[in-house]
Amino acid sequence: MASSVIHSPSTSPSSSTPFYSHTKFSKVCNFTQNAKILSPSSLFGKTLTIITNDLYSKPMNKKKSSILVKCSVSSPALPAALLFDCDGVLVDTEKDGHRVSFNDTFTERGLGVSWDVDLYGELLKIGGGKERMTTYFNQTGWPEKAPSDDAERKEFVASLHKRKTELFMTLIEKKLLPLRPGVAKLIDQALAKGVKVAVCSTSNEKAVSAIVSCLLGPERAEKMQIFAGDVVPKKKPDPAIYTLASTTLGVDPASCIVIEDSAIGLAAAKAAGMKCVVTKSGYTAEENFENADAVFDCIGDPPQERFNLDFCGSLVAKQLAS
Structure with missing residues (x-):
């Protein structure tokens, strides 16, 4: 498995001082194929030392050399909020x-x-x-x-x-329609980390509340906010529902991850300035999702998990860095 860290020394190295310590990153340094890759959580608060021979495009003294790079690892990014569509995302309704x-x-x-x-x-x-x-x-x-x-x-x-x-x-x-795979898992991961969770839907508020309370359970429901129905004058693909959610929750749209299943939902999320992950549903599998930040058939539970909260965090980090 290969991975990378990002490093940019503020000065060019000298042959007599091959060790550099910096915290600003901009240039990719590749790990070797047999390098031991640790998870972001295991690296948090620690210092990582890497030996690389491709940090610079021109090798020093026209010879390949190893450079010891000391990189401080920051806390893994987390979304400020996860915003779920309802129909087709929570349940294939x-x-x-x-x-x-x-x-x-x-x-x-x-x-x-x-x-x-x-x-x-x-x-x-x-x-x-x-x-x-x-x-x-x-x-x-x-x-x-x-x-x-x-x-x-x-x-x-x-x-x-x-x-x-x-x-x-x-x-x-009557619970005749089940939750889609991975929905409860992802919500639990978010709530455990203090990430705000909301449902943003064009469906009637009572119907959405019934899905959340009956299928996700009252403990999860009381920690989630619902924005649905006629709470905004214009519905998806207009971004109003997602703009309202970010304003009400007090979070930056750029720090929100939207989970959608349709092209109109994707358009609404993007117009609101948010990252959007699409989980295709029965009716939307053939729609155009080329503007999505990621597309999956579902969220998925282990061992068939497609993505989790860490993946959502990586999208936020990418959004804030761009």
Whole structure:
């Protein structure tokens, strides 16, 4: 396994003094293939001595020579906050949760509307359930039972969404939809290190709270903040929800890590000036995530862990250094 440290001496070395001690870093010095690599936590507070022969592009006296470099190792970086999207990130809720609840609501109201799997996947490009229904009805025609007045239509959609949320919460309370792998692990790692944790979602606040309290448990829930639904006037891909979260939590956006599963969520996080890790979900696997800082199929639990809090810290360190 190879690794590297970064070192930049303030003066050029002399042949008589091959030992240099500096704390500013800018040039990469490679470890040898058989070097023993320690974790950042094991190095914290200690001094590392490295022998390298490639610190300078021009070898001293035209001969390869070893230089002893003493590097002080600082504390591993930690995010100030982890901000999770809800649907598709905490739980893969869309296909067998929200879609089913929308259809059950349409059936109860006798609207003659049903969203199949593919259609709902297209509708997910619109942030927010009420906005999703409004766009669909505007494009395909409003049901006969819907009012014609714009203000009354808004109330009509709100009532449909309220009933849909009730049906969805029943699914969550029965624990018919499980947490995605690694979610509880990553949240526990963050809370144990004093990292703030929040959920930022376009979904109804009651639905998000149900997922957090029922599936993550009350002990975790009481340590997490929820920003959801109509708490902001514009929904993802607008960055408002993430900007509100960083302001409320009192943290620098550059120190936040967002966990998202969709292109619109990624766009919102980036517009808010945050690093974003994508964990693909059932509906979003083929979306374009080229602007993401990392993309995985899930967070993952050991021994199939994809990433952890240390990885998130490395992204923060990169963000602050850039």
